[in-house]
Amino acid sequence: MSLIVHKYGGTSMGSVERIQNVARRVAKWHAAGHQVVVVPSAMSGETNRLLGLAKEISPQPDPRELDMLAATGEQASSALLAMALMSQGVAARSYTGWQVPVRTDSSFTKARIKSIDDARIRGDLDAGRVVIVTGFQGIDEEGNITTLGRGGSDTSAVAVAAAMKAHECLIFTDVDGVYTTDPRVVPEARRMTVVSFEEMMEMASLGSKVLQIRSVEFAGKYHVPVRVLSSLTDPLMPLEDEMASGTLITFEEDQKMEAAVVSGIAFSRDEAKVTLLAVPDTPGVAYSILGPVAAANIDVDMILQNQSVHGTTDFSFTVNRNDFSRTLDLLNNQIGPAVGAAQIVADDKVCKVSIVGIGMRSHVGVASLMFRTLSEEGINIQMISTSEIKTSVIINDKYMELAVRALHKAFGLDQDGSQQGRP
Amino acid sequence: MSLIVHKYGGTSMGSVERIQNVARRVAKWHAAGHQVVVVPSAMSGETNRLLGLAKEISPQPDPRELDMLAATGEQASSALLAMALMSQGVAARSYTGWQVPVRTDSSFTKARIKSIDDARIRGDLDAGRVVIVTGFQGIDEEGNITTLGRGGSDTSAVAVAAAMKAHECLIFTDVDGVYTTDPRVVPEARRMTVVSFEEMMEMASLGSKVLQIRSVEFAGKYHVPVRVLSSLTDPLMPLEDEMASGTLITFEEDQKMEAAVVSGIAFSRDEAKVTLLAVPDTPGVAYSILGPVAAANIDVDMILQNQSVHGTTDFSFTVNRNDFSRTLDLLNNQIGPAVGAAQIVADDKVCKVSIVGIGMRSHVGVASLMFRTLSEEGINIQMISTSEIKTSVIINDKYMELAVRALHKAFGLDQDGSQQGRP
Structure with missing residues (x-):
């Protein structure tokens, strides 16, 4: 039995049907005896809808209030995922960033995680529940809601995995791994099955949109193995196949890697x-x-x-x-x-x-x-x-x-x- | 200078333009030297949208997760109202139920308010800010988000007014007061300018949709003067006219009232x-x-x-x-x-x-x-x-x-x- 963190992006959470698919996939891992913590993004389009309302109201909305607003997207999707799991017979409970709590600094709209208290999550896992933690958000010292910035749910997932010493952090997204470059620009781009942490760090910081840079930083700092994989596959595919798919970000520099000068x-x-x-x-x-x-x-x-x-x-x-x-x-x-x-x-x-x-x-x-x-x-x-x-x-x-x-x-x-x- | 609580229903908060109108009205009260606490509902349609998603996912969604989901509606509208006020040059800050905190019991989807801590609100008011408190929600002893049930924002507003000993609680809604009966059923129905607390209590408990029953209970228990009035009037109408409009729920039984056997x-x-x-x-x-x-x-x-x-x-x-x-x-x-x-x-x-x-x-x-x-x-x-x-x-x-x-x-x-x- 391992502790596994799953992260699902906005596209994966984009509709009731997709949320139910996420629940099926999570239920499969839970049924196989793993402890699972899930970090979902907001339903796709929701964050843009909210920020659009803010922009209509004010060209430069107050950052504290922006975070108050934007954080609702993940809270809603997390609650919906908990309901979907329960309707499939899996005990589940969702928590917002402040409930965990995920403590951050006060840099609204781009806060940094300072600490994560895992006691509450651990208690639920030990009671056999799947725990859902809202991505993207935390709470500062004054009790204000903060958000981590675009793509912050990746960071939340890796930070939770680090705090809980998870076996692996699976980032489910709408691509099936990390490519040599963006396939939309170069059709010949190919998926890497393994990439070193340092390469991934550069790729992320240089604009590759697969993972948010800070999530890779966290993974590096706490040596969390991260796997980027597709949420568009059959949710009931065998666990072994799922664990072999996507791109693994590794910390061990395989000698075979030397063959590639530029990755x-x-x-x-x-x-x-x-x-x-x-x-x-x-x-x-x-x-x-x-x-x-x-x-x-x-x-x-x-x-x-x-x-x-x-x-x-x-x-x-x-x-x-x-x-x-x-x-x-x-x-x-x-x-x-x-x-x-x-x-x-x-x-x-x-x-x-x-x-x-x-x-x-x-x-x-x-x-x-x-x-x-x-x-x-x-x-x-x-x-x-x-x-x-x-x-x-x-x-x-x-x-x-x-x-x-x-x-x-x-x-x-x-x-x-x-x-x-x-x- | 008085402390006034404003409550705005979902219709009043139903669009960016309406939220800006609410901000104009609130700004007018603030400019007149009053301390103003505003309790908004979710934007109209939002709560139904969220509960609709929940029903799609599960015919009997878990009540705790329902509250987690539904509470996001008021959090979003409160943040938007704060932005609107700030864009009009009025210092403002929004708080969720748990931030105030508004403490409730653990009856998810129909929680009851146990206490409200006004220290944080008071501090902001004294600093010259308009304070916005999300209606409809609170936090229980275990740190779970709770909601007060449909129409709970009225109760939130009156409870805040009671806790802060407000001069008056103005419930802005899409009707211009309390009628002898529902004008949609009886076109001859007429607006009452004053109604006694006891009558309002019976009206509310018997299905009159203007105010939620528990808000009237709170008003009665703490003798909070409540006025029901329209948010569809000119937001910049003179303050005196606004204070004379709508229906005042009073605790003093005027002798003149005896004329009416049935109200x-x-x-x-x-x-x-x-x-x-x-x-x-x-x-x-x-x-x-x-x-x-x-x-x-x-x-x-x-x-x-x-x-x-x-x-x-x-x-x-x-x-x-x-x-x-x-x-x-x-x-x-x-x-x-x-x-x-x-x-x-x-x-x-x-x-x-x-x-x-x-x-x-x-x-x-x-x-x-x-x-x-x-x-x-x-x-x-x-x-x-x-x-x-x-x-x-x-x-x-x-x-x-x-x-x-x-x-x-x-x-x-x-x-x-x-x-x-x-x-």
């Missing part, structure tokens, strides 16, 4: 770039620029500072496109004048494309193949950022699909051979 | 009648019958036991039509055999029609005029129940409208004269 191509269109031109190159200038940005709770991704010329330098960074106008306001009205920038240049028509692979560690020339491929397609590179297992570039976003297809081909990802080392 | 006709179709035939007439038999019914949390309304004949008696009572099948199950499988009833007879095609008026205390012949009127219409009376200020009858429900119209006329309620004593 996948990630990309993201949610990018915007800003540059402060001719900033005096004095000590502390980077902090003077990025301090206020961080204080405004805006995540900065790539940062680039050029060689100083005549005592001034150009300073660029990228932010999420949603934060673009706020960032620009900050720069024009506060930071620019404060640091004495000659001019602020901004562009929200950029994207980021990255190659990822733990094989890059022991292979040279990987980045240069990337640059040559883009050059051959006539694509100008605006910024470059590298880490041990990935190389990212910022380019004009109209070239995104072209770049991804060219790189997928150049690194042999559309050939079976490149993945032959994977089990 | 209103109440009726309810939500009735069902059961009879145990030939029950041995032994001590304790009433308790043997009604004890298990009460234990199943089924409210019994009228109770009638006939004169014993040959040592047996017939025992009848009425319940809410929603509880009819559960009651019948109990009687057939448990109570009937236990008390040795010869037969169980049941009828859910009955209704209750009542005349209500504090003037009945000092006038004789009121009930007999009622019986004569029904007899002249050829309507058979199946059960009769009386109190100091009301007389109710159970009749076949196909005669309900006919009976109400005839009684409204017979007691002169469609003539201005009958209400001339009212201010």
